[in-house]
Amino acid sequence: MTVLSWNCRGLGQPRTVQELVCLVHTYKPKLVFLSETRQSNACGKRKEWRPVGSKPSHPFRYEHMWEQVESLQRTIEEGWRGSGEATNLQDVGAKISNMEHVLRTWAERDFGSVLKKTAEFRRKLSILWSSPNSAENQQKIKRCEAELDEILLQEELMWRQRSRVTYLREGDRNTKWFQRKATWRMKKNEISRLLDSSGVWKEDKEGIQDITRSFFQNLYEKEHGVEPQAVLNLVETKVTEEMNSALTKPFTEKEVTDSLFQIGLLKAPGPDGLLARFYQRNWESCEMTWSGAF
Incomplete structure (x- = not known):
């Protein structure tokens, strides 16, 4: 046995x-x-408790695996163009915020959880494998396996994005190392607490944000009583007036486009949660011409 x-x-x-x-x-x-x-009990005390029935708030992130679904492209184009034309930076910010709402709604309605779908198809396959053998049953198994392969590809893309292993390509085997890499990055990047100027540890989100903001404000703020001109007079001029004029002239849309397309596809997104891949993939189809906004 x-x-x-x-x-x-x-x-x-x-x-x-x-x-x-x-x-x-x-x-x-x-x-x-x-x-x-x-x-x-010691570990349990560190958990954050929420009211019964409430969901944790997760920051929005554009997922590479979404691109395996055909309806995504149409949703992006309709959502981007439907929010009007961008004539200034405020309009650009409004379009990006609207895109976050559109994609989040689409993901919940049309995509769902890839992990739950994988588990569900494995359960279906397990039932089919244990059923009596027949031509109809074999057809169901083939269809279920084909759908499971597609979902496993989506899961692989998800772990690839989270692990940030850029030398791996789509189609590599989805191994535990792949997932541990993502978990390790999350633990490494997490800031659980910070020490403030009075020597008190802050573990809440607001306290950590206040300490971080105060640190960089003090770091880059001009020091009173310090006159740098005496030192600057000793430095030989390297930037000519002509060079300075070229550096300070208004930038063009081509320069913006060139800079955007030099960013790694799956590099960490900004506060909007949209990867460089999103803009590069939809730059022409959504007519993302913002020259009038800058």
Whole structure:
């Protein structure tokens, strides 16, 4: 008799369910024993508690995997052009904010959770594999496997974006290393607390923001009582008037376009959550000509 015993964390998570289904399908155990590592009270105290039924607020991020869905391009074009023409920077900001709302709504309605969809298709395949063999059943299995392959590609693109491993191409195997790379980046970039000027640790979001803002304001603020002209008089002039005129002249739309297309496709997005890939991919189709806005 084959027995499967698994001590894991996150039994309710879609990825855990996926791996469990694969193990059961591969080894076909007669008995499955599951246990979950208990979290200590010390770890539990660090959790953020929310009212029952409320959802955590996650910042918007443009997802590379969305591009596998045909309706995305039409949604982007209609959302961008439907918010009017950009004649100044305020209009540009309004169009970008509207695009965030459009894409977030589209993702919830037409895309959903790729992890949940993967788990659901694995569950369907498991049921089909255990059903009596027939021509109709084989056709269902082929269709389900084809849809699962498409969803697995989307999941691979998701982990590629989160891991920021630029030397990996679409089609590489979706391994645990791929996912650990993304988890490691998240832990590395996370700031859990900061020490303020009075020696008190701040762990809340507002406190961390205040310390960060104050630090950079003080860093780049002009120091009173310091007169730099005496030092500047000793520095030989390198920038001529002609060079200065070329550097300070109004920039052109071509310069903006050239700079944009030199940015890595999946580099970290700005506060708007839109990757450089979004602008590069839709620059011509959405007629993103902002020359009059600058």
